[in-house]
């Protein structure tokens with residue numbers, strides 16, 4: 001079974017982007033950690049990143065069409081703005097787990113609403129790169 005791991009805007013800069021908030025691991029580092037753990041769980045990881053909202057929506061549809069077990073979604077700032085992503089999550093039966101490196105609730109008020117979280121199965125946030133691994137553990141048990 002495959003777990004899609006979809007990453008939104010600015011996450012391609014992980015490692016150098018505000019490391020005091022997001023840590024020093026790059027997205028490739030996180031992909032490596034996920035792949036190591038997925039091997040033990042007998043799962044495959046399909047990790048992607050885009051700065052474009054529509055790509056994320058297309059990939060959510062694709063996850064269902066290809067029979068993915070679950071989607072881990074860090075939608076970046078689209079988390080807080082995108083009705084289209086909210087609707088896409090609602091439009092598929094594939095479970096979507098919202099992931100964040102930081103804890104948006106401890107940050108600026110514009111991060112306190114999550115349109116992704118209002119459609120997702122559950123949310124893991126605030127543990128840095130570990131958030132992704134914890135979300136993978138959850139996905140493996142669905």
Ligand code: DQA
Nearest residue numbers: 074076077100101102104111
């Ligand atoms: C983020 C939190 C969002 O508020 C922010 O816009 C990001 C990263 C996180 O992983 O902590 O781009 O999704």
